[in-house]
Amino acid sequence: MYPPLPPRSIGIKTLAGKYILDTREEIGYICDMKTPRTLQEAIVYFSDLDRAFEYAIRLRWPDGKVICPRCSSESNYFIKTRKLWLCRSCNRQFTLKVNTIFEDSALGMDKWMTAFWMLVNCKNGVSSMEIHRSIGVTQKSAWFMLHRLRAALHNRSFGFTKKMGGPSTVLEADETYIGGLTKNMHKERKARLWKQGGMHSGKTAVQGIFDREARQVRAHVIPDVKRETLQNAILKNVKYGSTVYTDSAVGYNLLHSRFVHDVVNHAVEYVKGRVHTNGIENFWSLFKRGLRGTYVAVEPFHLTPYIDEQAFRFNNRATKDNPLNDSDRFALAMSQVAGKRLTYADLTGKNESPRHLPTGTGEAQVPF
DSSP states (O other): OOOOOOEETTEEEEEOOOSTTHHHHHHHHSSSSSOOOOOOHHHHHTTTTHHHHHHHHHHTTSSOOOOTTTTTOOEEETTTTEEEEEEETTTTEEEETTTTTTTTOOOHHHHHHHHHHHHHOOOOOOOOHHHHHHHTTHHHHHHHHHHHHHHOOOHHHHHHTTBOOTTTEEEEEEEESSSGGGGGOHHHHHHHHHHHTTTTTTTTEEEEEEETTTTTTEEESSOOHHHHHHHHHHHHHOOOTTTTESSSSSTTGGGGGTTTEEEOOOOOEEEEBBBHHHHHHHHHHHHHHHIIIIIIIGGGHHHHHHHHHHHHHHTTSOOSSSSHHHHHHHHHHTOBBBBBBOOHHHHTTOTTOOOOOOOOOGSSSSSO
């Protein structure tokens, strides 16, 4: 047992020294915190705006060279009292938020980083109402914040980056439908949907590809489930000669001309040796669990950002080969905020309304 210590003050709080945690070692921990590993530590860590500012700078410019987001010049100087830089090349001011998803936001980085931590680490996502209650912003602001954060998680993986697979790699491909459950619909609406095109009428189709070796998934919204649509997506994202497993849907016929293709008939069995689609089905299960339990209702217009959010968490979950923790996942997400912008007009589809240009001039009053 530690001996009793005389009363002492830190800020406005007086510690009497009666308990084990109330020690000099604990005081040192409070004054000199390490990088946060849990949500509780993150809230305390980012509550200090200077510390959050320095942490965000290290993630945006990891080499320590601050670059002007307008002219890409490294010649600038820092104005400490206002927490902004003045570029010597273009003679314009810029803050940490310029040319990022945080641009033109009056909210401090303490709120932004806490919300980002929750979004990338909560397995089933986090709703705008929960962000509203947790960090003290309106529900409308929280909804806009979450969509801006999802924009940072988007990596344009489907058809834009390196192809998946290889000659000795196994992949799974599948599609699913996002919408209301037919069994929960009124019989009149159910009959109307059957007349319009069957049980999937009115729902949004999503296709996904899962790499068993890399444990990575790619998914995107598709206009239909025709053979041309499904196979074009596989051709754009999978290397020739890879092994591709699918279900017995007719849209995947003729894949054997470019890939080693095998199918499993779900009407008979779900696993046929190594041939199954349980990996991508696992992703669909997690994705739909978040939609039904956390977000409740998502419009097709906004579905893609929710797919990006779930794919980021799925692709960066902890494994034996890649033992990521919450702090690593958050740091990775924060490193992707630069070069992306989402305005409220773009988000809501009101592109004809007057829009504020991303000049960054409005951030001089509240730079951080």
